Amino acid sequence: MKINGTSLHSCQAMGRLNPVLRCLGGIMLLAANSAMAREYYFSPSSLEGEALQRQNVDLSLFSRSGAQLPGAYLCTVVLNKDRQDDETISFISGKQGQLEPQITPAMLRKWGVKVDRFPALAALPAKKPLPGSLGNHIPFAVATFDFETLTLRISMPQEAINSQSRGYIDPSRWDDGMPVAFADYAFSGTQNEGHAISNRENQYLNLRSGINIGGWRARNYSTWNKTDDAASWRSINTYLQHDIDSLKAQFTAGENSTQGEVFDSLQYRGVNIVSDEEMLPYSQRGFAPVIRGIASTNAEVSVRQNGYVIYQQNVAPGAFEINDIYSTTNSGDLEVTVKEADGTEHRFTQPYSSVAVMQRPGKVKYEMTAGRYRAGNNSDASEPLFVQGSAIYGVNNLMTLFGGVTHSQDYRAINGGTGVTLGELGTVSADVTAAWATLDNGKQSDGQSYRLLYSGKLTATETNFTLASYRYSTEGYYSFEDANQKYDDEDNAWLFRYNKRNRLQASISQNLFGSSLYLNGYQQDYWATDKKERSVSAGVSTLIGKTSVHLAWTYSKATDSESDQMISLSLSVPLSEWLPRAWANYNFSDSKQGYASHNLGINGTLLDDERLSYSLQQSHTNHDGDDNSSLYGSYRSQYASLNAGYYYSSDSSRQFSYGVNGGLVAHPNGITLSQPLGDQFAIVNASGASGIRFVNQRGVATDWQGNAIIPSLSAYQENSIRIDTTSLPEDVDTDETAVTVVPSRSAAVSAEFTAHVGYRALIRLRRPDGNLIPFGAMATSESPAMNAIVDDTGTLYLAGVPEQFSLKVKWGNDASQTCSARVQLDSAKHTANPAGIRTAEALCQQEQHRGH
Template sequence: MEKFIPSAFIRSLSALFILVCQSTCARDYYFPPSALEGEHLSQQDINLSLFSNPKAQLPGRYASSIIINKRKIDETTLNYVSAADGSLEPQLTPKQLRQWQIRVEAFPALAALPENVPLQQPIGHFIPAASAVFDFTTLSLVMSIPQSAVNQQSRGFIDASRWDDGVPVLFSDYAFSGTEQHDAQHNSTTRQYLNLRNGLNLSGWRLRHASTWSNSDDDQSWQTLNTWVQHDIDLLRAQFTAGESSTRGEVFDSMQYKGVNLVSDDEMLPWSQRGFAPVIRGIANTNAEVSVRQNGYLIYQASVAPGAFEINDLYATTNSGDLEVTIKEADGSEHRFTQPYASVAVMQRPGHLKYEVTTGRYRADNGQEANEPLFFQGSAIYGLTNSLTLYGGSTLSPDYLALNSGVGLSLGQLGSLSADVTWARAHLDNSETHQGQSWRLLYSGNIDSTGTSFTLAGYRYSTQGYYNFTDANLHYDDDNTAWQYQYNKRNRIQASISQSLPGFSLYLNGYQQDYWGSDNKERSLSAGISRVFNGISMHLAYTYSKNSDSGSDQMLSCSFSIPLSQWLPGSWASYNVNNSRHGNTSHNIGLNGTLLDDDRLSYSLQQSRTNHDGADNNSIYTGYRSQYASLNAGYYSASDDSRQVSYGISGAIVAHPHGVTLSQPPGNQFAIITANGAEGIRFQNQRGIQTDWFGNAIIPSLTPYQENTLRVDTASLPVDVDTGETALVVIPSRNAAVSATIDAHIGYRALIALHQKNGQPVPFGAIASVESPAQSGIVDDAGMLYLPGLAETTRLTVRWGNNSDQQCVANLILAEQTSSTRNLTGIRQVDALCQREPVNEK
């Protein structure tokens, strides 16, 4: 019985507590202001009801992310008014709803309203079951719209109205490299190379001019690659190009022209509706110079460190056309191979039409003796069903006619296969007329069950009388002895295959070409296998190449890479052994890594030894990405007293509405960031890029027609810079230079303790404002206020009511603050007296 009484008492007390809670929770929560500041605050005319209503926010204009049915649609600024419950209600117009793919016409009451006049009722009044709620914490307008009221769009869809054509710019994108080589006999050789890509953007038009300059022992030459002007055709999801360019090469072989071209652009489509510059891999024994030629033009040249290299940022002049790669070693030896380059298997989604129309004058390859007639070429690819695509086209000129017809088949999970035949009749330069056919088979896809990826596998067979348009326009006479003049192509097979195995990855790239009337063949093969085990990566590679009029070249390489992060952050040791066709074997050991906080400095130290009386050598190679350009330099020396110095710089000079900015190579699409003159603002995942002394920066290599999020690295902001913006979203059109602004505050950052004349802190909720730069903040419950971007002398106006005794002014002199008043983040701590401003009596 004694134990029962306390237990009963506790149960009774718990029941009473629950009843009190239910009574309390049943009504709106109210927090008296006097509980924060004392009874004196209740005597003042302060309305803090906004802070006690969790739904309420101040009405006005807010930057908003538009999210419809859990999918982001747009970024815009909207006006909001207070609803009956205190929440913010958006002011939407029928025009905006149409832009967001809402079927306004399906609702007569909504369709009858003026296009640009805000709705007077919530959207649910016009569209049953629809709602729009503004999430103030994320600045997102979350809309729920019945599926029947929304035009169905594919995943990744971005309306064309959001594509940004950018601002007017004039720029020069350059890449300069050079070598100074001294051989064992003390002979010196100087080589230099400059690639220029100049551009002008104005009102949606893009003008580009590409040229190269090369210098070898005072033998200088300029080459113009192309000049063209381009504009988006949004309605057709296509690009219009006029000038010197090249065709896509999807149905017919790609060729250069001087004329006009209209071609559909798949990147304008959502990523879920989209159906290739190649990646070039090779091996360098020393600090080598890699040159890439296409159609006879030198389109790429750069210095690389010893070991395996990969080129994945190629600016190709066409979308197909084999690439001739030359690796020139520091000792003067050269290795050559051909990188096959062609479009993948032809497949399109049902109902999707892909097309290209070109008319103009044919441009022969550089250094090639050929006719350059006027021509017309058209091609179309149409998706008939989920598994069937039809395509074809024609090429016409005074002495040439070609017709193509083909079919693409979907093989489901196995990928896609296309087959076509081209019939051509050509009247050659030697007055002979030939006609024949060329059969082509292409395959691309992934075999998930085996982990095999076929980037491209293809086979072409041409009859003896078949000539493509390029070969048909060559000058044929008795003096021509080159292969392309004497023999026309017969068989060609090419493949690019990668295979994943448990713990391993393999790749194989190769092609073979033979000719009618000859037993000689052109061959190129590169293969490799890689594995990473406990952080240690191993790579075995083999390359082989043979031209039709020269001998073969081959090399075998085995390499290891061991991370050293525990002892030296961002570094690794490497070892590789190479065996060449001549039987020479070289061993190379090196130390590689990156330095500085954003890894913008890279380095490579190498020591090599070669058998069979070969020269031992050592080298150093370094690269640095600054905000103004990307730089690299290397030094090589050998035991036979030969040596080489290599150097390079690449970047751009961009003139834009906010000034002139030096930058790293900008790529095709880039962003111009303006930060109100704030210097030193960095960006995440952008090595070496920061705003210059004018507050501008260039963010390179954006993706066209898609959202690109540029994030500010807030952890590295300068002590005199602050910003509330951490991310910017831009959607550039093709070749656009878009502008984005960071609302940065420059000046002192201060934590201010505001006191009134009577010694009491300024009341909680008071609004403190600065006129220049215009900004404001709210005083907390201890009278503390944080403001960034303040000048050395700053005047604060503080208000917590409408009466004269509910306002005061504080004058801050931040320059006089000593280091003891600054914390580790550079924020100055200030005590300030806020007193009433004197009133001048008449």
Template sequence: MQPFKVKALVTALAGVTGYVLSAPAFAADGAVADMAPRPVPDDGDAVIFNDVFLSGAQKVDVSRFSKGTPLDPGAHLVDIFLNNNRMSSANVMFVRVEGQTAPQACFSKAMLASLGLELGNLDEAQLALFEQGDGCVRLNQLWGQAYSEYDSTQLRLNLQVPQIALSKRSRGFVDPALWDQGAPVAFANYNYNTYWSSQSVSGSGERHMVRNDYLSLSSGLNLGPAQLRSQVSYTGDSVHGYHWQNTQTYLQASLPLIKSRVVVGQSFTTGQFFDSIGFTGAEIATDERMIPDDQRGYAPVIRGVARTQAKVTVRQGGFVLLETSVPPGPFELNDLYPTGYGGDLQVTVTEADGSVQSFAVPFASVPDMLREGQWRYSATAGRLRDPSLSIEPMLTQLTYSRGVNNFVTAYAATQLADNYLAGMGGIGLNTLFGAVTADVTLSHATLHHLGTRQGTSFKLTHSYRVPSSDTSISVAAYRYSTSGYMTLRDTAYMNDRINANGIAPADVPRPKSRFDLTLSQPLGTYGQLYVVGSTTNQWGASGRTTQLQLGYSNTFRGVSYSLNFSRVLAGPNLQTQQNSVFLAVTIPFGNQSVHTLNSTTNLASTGGRYNAQTSIFGTALADNSLSYGAQVGYNQAGGQTNIGGNVQRQFSNMDVQAAASQSGSYRQYSGGVSGSVVAHPGGVTLGHTLGESFAIVEAPGAQGAKVANASNTYVNRFGYAVVPYLSPFRMNEVMLSPEGLDQNIELKQTSQAIAPYAGAGVLLKFATQYGRGVLLDLKQSSGAPVPVGADVYADDNEVIGVFGQGSRAFVRSAHDAGTWTVKWGEQRTQQCTYAYALPKQVKTRAMTHVAGICAAVQRGE
């Protein structure tokens, strides 16, 4: 039976779908005798339809609909939810069970294990059930409190099992067996922009025009686990010419067994411990995205002892992070999610007798810190890649970090290259006064004609949040390097210059010391205050550069405003100063729930000169696919007024933008287009710019169906759509909305869940069915209406609809002519037939309306 059957019947009976309340039955005195759902004895989750409101002499037995549309026995593709958490989409076997009105779901041992159910605690008799028959076992045969419930309106199978049946898995865990490598695909992201600028030539009346163009192509080819990537650009202008540049080309693959990724070719190091550098070679490193959410980042392990079966609550800053039940004895909680830069954890243990014990666990973090027992590594080997170098030295880089315990993270790294060696070691501490990391790096560089240089670089970082005032010192870092300390890039640069002309260059500027500070202070309803500052100086250069920013922002009755002050001091005695003040006010207009329209005014003053600009910007069309803006301003320094406008349109398969502006005699025009081209087993599809992982939706005939969780993305006329963004190694739900769909096409499923590999292009096939939508108005030959709940059968004896009130039914017919049979019982007098010939369909989106007489079944038919 089809999902729309229960929708039609339920609408007819109660006006709702899903769970249905019984119609009220009236006692002799007129009082309402029953208003509650009545459970069926053999089906605790069933609902009885009270047929008081089914008027007329003829009644239909609707008991078979007590649990939604009844399924036929066999395998059915359903969305599986375990304790209300989406798990996967899979084919599940439904079997007849004695005493049950509808077939019941049953599972193999492998499927239950993939859903995260613990089978190790089952006894021999329960395990023996998997060896009987076809190895298919129902949940309540294994755990008495467990049950399954099929929701026909959503093609969803709800599983409810007790906590003891669940495997102890980390939160955010997705079984690697469910990770999808994707289909063989080739794709390219493109981004093209062109700029035209012109300026009047003084005294001649002519204009000098210059054209700049930029084209970026990020392409890829996926074949199983192997993924080839390339990034190239074409850039230049009409004066100096154009040229191609290859940014990087590499082959990559995920290694799930060791939670790592390997890259071979041209790529970049992460820059976590040493400066990020380009290399040509190979790298293998931990891919943290394969690790469950509650094992990523840093959070301490909470240990304690419960005297009884107790409830443990963990709070931070008044927010509950975790609440769980623990048995008597020692307990350990190691699955907290990372919560930013910290604030002590308050742990409350509530015993069964009502007594409470509380204690605090210090918690502060910086990016280098890891949880207890967690570790990360990387190994890189190849050649340094830098366009400014004529000789690129060979290099090797190794990094390793480990969470030693709740309070200590240790890390080490080394770089080895031609004429260069560096090693570093560090430690991260979780203390009562915040998180602190300290490390030291030793370098040994050999410079041609200049001998060797040795030096040391020290780094200290601190992160702290003051709970009483909610003040966050997000980053406070200090680095000092001695005069002999050199980085790998510095060494390669100096040796390259010596090799180029045989002359040793003067000492190149190198970092000497740097101090950074970021402070954030929320003021509740009074807004937000922040301070950002830094000061640096260099070996080989005189003076120091100091920058300071002070900012405040708030919102009042929908109007947001911000004020920023900045100062830059530079030079030997900090005699060069530049002060800037910036004020911005944004005012919303109209109803922001459908389309946005805002106005922003900026006032800025730099070096005693001011400029002002007012702009208006908003969105329009469906899905806010059109955005636009216009601005006008005045610059005191040039004494010029500038005006401009821009527009951007997001189509279903690309983004297009254009802009124009003028300031004095200078004019500028620009235009651009961006998107993607994806070649897959079903053809070539255009789409928006792709993220790392993406999906190709295949829904034959479903042109116009919207991808519900992707902005302005629709199935094209070939039955395909590209979903540009998926989270790798996490379960993603891709949904199709039938809104705007051809009336002749039915989506057999509207959502699928997928967990792709990083970089994968996953092909998701959505089943569809073609058939003309027909609104059927029939009367019996006696003139009586067709009873509510009567089934409509096609020529192949398949149920294609069900009658509701008013003797109406909605059916989907695969043929334009034939005979429909209507049944509301097994007796001849409870059946009739209608020979139909559908009129020619002029508009595919219009529903066909048919009215007629359903002929009584003659004796002997």
């Protein structure tokens, strides 16, 4: 019997030799393992046969275990099993072809290595690669690279690593930025026409300008307002500021405001030193409020603090939310005015105060000020010299002590208090301020003010208390601001004569059955009068199917005016199935005066990065029975943020609103226009390449000089700036796509990208004998500097090249294995390629050597 041609007898015979076969098999297995341990030579003829073998191409790099092409790779960095931020690192070929990372001292600092502990290492240039291996500079340190996962693993002795909190940024990495002069502006205007109202025009400019030189910051904050023919210009504050790194504090000289954590915030003209908590990592950190309201038409929202207009913006009809207030103080109530297109106004007060602050054990937060008090705008008050100091100290995990003193010629106050953590219930603090004042009329007055603050969350009910506070003042107590009011025997001086008694404020939010509820309110009353200030707002938001529903109610009562109330209902329905990135909305509002309005509209965004937004609205009001139509749009360009709106009423009145917000920055690389800057910003230079966009930066792109501004960076934290490679112009390519910057307070930092302005090209290379350049040959260009590998069809791909350039090609060590080519791109052949890739064929000629 045979099985596949083999007799059963033969099989039985082999079975009898089984012990021998097992022995031979073991010997062969050991031999195979030994062979596998050796480096094998990969024959090029396996790819292209004898033709390639005759050209003697050197592909030995690819035959070595672990060998890869050198270059820059975006890597995952793992230090002692702790993952760091991704980093683009350059690699060179080692002796055996393996990739060796080009690690710099700056990278080591970034990863938390104690570079200064090794003097020879600290003396090396921060951004140049270490000579030799990492272990030559830090004993027992090893860096290995896994190419398959693009992971750089670093083993580092524990004593060489900073024992810092999570998120720690070494102060040596804080960047004071480059010298710049800038202006950050917000300009808005409205023009009203119609027979029902008089023609009027209003314009407003909010201007923050500054100069940065080294670590010094000079700032001015001013506003300009024009109504018809009357215009006014006011400077709110001017100051000079500098970091004090060793104290984790800021030094300020000029006009500014105190923090207001122990005492009420005061405006001053003098000097101030205050601890800066943002210099600490997030894990070691212990408020401008969000303003919500309702607009019935295209409206103008103004926010005043201490009598100054600090914010003004045009909003579309419906509910609005303001969360980008640039406040001049850390406390001081905000007066919000909503001016409708028909001229009607609604006012309410947004309480603004600091929360109870608990400090970690042993941590101190402090502030010291010496200067002259600055009264609020249009305030008739004395402006004496004063000194003030305060401190908050963490005793242990449960208790914080705080206190302070204020002293001037006619006023003295001392404060003391404690904060206690309630665990899951939050934090509560209680303090008392005793004050002795000589008033403007010569009267001596003294008293006390007792304050209770609470912030936290009731876990059982998921109730969030953003801020809840109560203050009781005795009849003889005057705050420093109130004590400096002047007395003129007029009725409008009643705040001087009727000092504050009780003040209660709270901000509460609650999630219930999938809905979000909030309640904000405050009440202030006074001694010797029954007049009160009161403001309350409440609302609920929920989702029914895909429809968002918001119901809100507001109430406000000032001391010298009647109360005002408004209720509103808002519905928002996504229209993505018919119109991408669009929503239909309906708003209803009704006020105490009986003014009711219905509004129906469509909102949405357009363009690839949603930098264009629009709003179409139609409304009806029972006030004179008017029907109103409005159009509002905003556009984020690389030069500024623009907005415009048009409103028309059935009574033939109309309003046109417009605005532009942006920045202008003069820096060593030129002058750049931008979107609003924020406190810290980056100046990108992309080697003259224009049109480069960035990830998560709507509308931002490099200008004709190759510069761009990335606004609103986080101080003392890593900020990653990434190029949007999907939107690169067809004639631009870049070696790196991400840069990380760490700006100090108010810095303008530099972010450099090496961009190649040129074309993408496929180039086929031939030799004079007609043969293609062999697979694996390395082609290099000196101008621009780049390299690429020839594929199996004699073709290589290059990006960022000009129409004419030269190449040097090498595929071995012999002189006959080197040639040079002059490339001329064919502009006609790239049009059919959707990626805009140009093509070319070039003759690669052997270089002529002396003696030949």
